[in-house]
Amino acid sequence: MNNFTFQNATKIIFGKDTEQLVGKETALHSKKVLLHYGGGSIKQSGLYDTVVQSLQENGVEFVELGGVKPNPRVSLVREGVALCKEQNIDFILAVGGGSVIDSAKGIAAGAKYEGDVWDFYTGTPIETSLPIGVVLTIPAAGSESSAGSVITNEDGWLKRDALHDSLRPQFAILNPVLSYTLPAYQTACGITDMMSHILERYFTTEKNVDFTDRLCEGALKSIIHNAPIVLEQPTNYDARAEIMWAGTIAHNDLLGTGRTGDWASHNIEHEISGIYDIAHGAGLAIIFPAWMKYVYKHDVQRFAQFANRVWNVEIDLNDLERTALAGIKKTEEFFQSIGMPITLSEANIDDQYFREMARKATERWPIGNFVKLHEEDVYNIYVLAK
Structure with a gap:
């Protein structure tokens, strides 16, 4: 830590x-x-x-x-x-x-x-x-x-x-x-945004951060549990309260104590919403799974832990990669279940600006801390998200 x-x-x-x-x-x-x-x-x-x-x-x-x-x-x-x-x-x-x-x-x-x-x-x-x-x-x-x-x-x-x-x-x-009168899509974008704030902190290279791992995992599980409730019952005060408080805790820096967050996915998404003006949460629903697929081999154990503790995927000790990929798939499926796009094509975004966005995302320095990403890496993530 x-x-x-x-x-x-x-x-x-x-x-x-x-x-x-x-x-x-x-x-x-x-x-x-x-x-x-x-x-x-x-x-x-x-x-x-x-x-x-x-x-x-x-x-x-x-x-x-x-x-x-x-x-x-x-x-x-x-x-x-x-x-x-x-x-x-x-x-x-x-x-x-x-x-x-x-x-x-x-x-x-x-x-x-x-x-x-x-x-x-x-x-x-x-x-x-x-x-x-x-x-x-x-x-x-x-x-x-x-x-x-x-x-x-x-x-x-x-x-x-x-x-x-x-x-x-x-x-x-x-x-x-x-928040009762928010459209379902806007509510879902918010849910994706707060989950992404937690994921940026969760995927760290720091060791011995079990306490904040558990805080992140608990916050994610609470959001995942309450998300379908608020979408089906917009005036359910208890579920709305859980989501609202989780969104605050997700980004007030408590969950990042003692660990170095990644933040590549946010920077990659900023180029999309900067040009195309889509909702930030929707962009994150597209980019985060693509980023996961691109970097998970850097620490398969952490991704397998994420799959097990957040998505209840049974760990296959003989094939941690299979467990890790199952967790990524569950993440994608959840975003899809709450009405989020999970590919750029669903958001009517083609590859016209992939190179420009990749260059702009990395023009000052490589992005990310879990894995340092350069222009070609970011371009490849856009392609994965296509």
């Missing part, structure tokens, strides 16, 4: 009606905030009115910036940065899912910086940012308590990430009821 420091300062406020506390929580940090959200769904659901009323009752002034799209755009982030500087805003309140939160984080970092905010997504270190609060509506990305932000630049359709502890929200309000 690696040495590690774990600190996550995000205050989680979980449960029914907790969105009514947003004004009280926000007032502890600021009296003038940027209210950041996506399309019209929070207005249609009544959540917008609840948030506005709570802010007003607690004396919090706000300036609005809506319009966040999936795979959030740097152009809107730049607009938000300018607004914060013009209006002397010192807190960002994100109401929405991972795209809204990631956009808010970009604004928070850019508002404290004299250069272009895209610098942070191309290697310039973040030194500080405005504080952020969250009302979560889509359990998926885990951005509500993570230190990361992912943004897409329309100039070249580059999708890149930035990391800094100051990007962890001060508080995150999680009411599973707010």
Whole structure:
């Protein structure tokens, strides 16, 4: 196990009606905030009115910036940065899912910086940012308590990430009821996203990490158990609660303590959703099994353990490779069972940009830690996913 420091300062406020506390929580940090959200769904659901009323009752002034799209755009982030500087805003309140939160984080970092905010997504270190609060509506990305932000630049359709502890929200309000009205496809994309966050940490080359292995496996099994329930019974509070909390834990860094995660699959997928603008979770459902097929021989024992502990595949001591492959197949079948595509062709993506995407994914350095992947490796994974 690696040495590690774990600190996550995000205050989680979980449960029914907790969105009514947003004004009280926000007032502890600021009296003038940027209210950041996506399309019209929070207005249609009544959540917008609840948030506005709570802010007003607690004396919090706000300036609005809506319009966040999936795979959030740097152009809107730049607009938000300018607004914060013009209006002397010192807190960002994100109401929405991972795209809204990631956009808010970009604004928070850019508002404290004299250069272009895209610098942070191309290697310039973040030194500080405005504080952020969250009302979560889509359990998926885990951005509500993570230190990361992912943004897409329309100039070249580059999708890149930035990391800094100051990007962890001060508080995150999680009411599973707010996810009741999500379309089944969006729910499934979120489930795939959170599972992928766990898998990125699970496939490590570190030895003697049994405790966090078991945490990862338990989280995966809980998601796998509850996923069909929420898809069949969208208003099942208990199942929704399990999924929402699992999505947060999947990406708050607890499951990665003492181990080095991989993260190649995320980088490979970012090139797909950067160009084709598909849902990140759908892209991960396609790429993760292909990545598994490409690298499993690097540590067949770990893949056999995954098959056994997560998918209940009996270990064949005489043929661990067969066990490992059975686990990969089970993963693919699960994604398919919840309505996810498992090939690029299902997502209407051909091989036109395979070379370009492979080059862009590795243009700064080889990606991945479980196995270091170069341009040709990434290209081959796209071909496997075809």
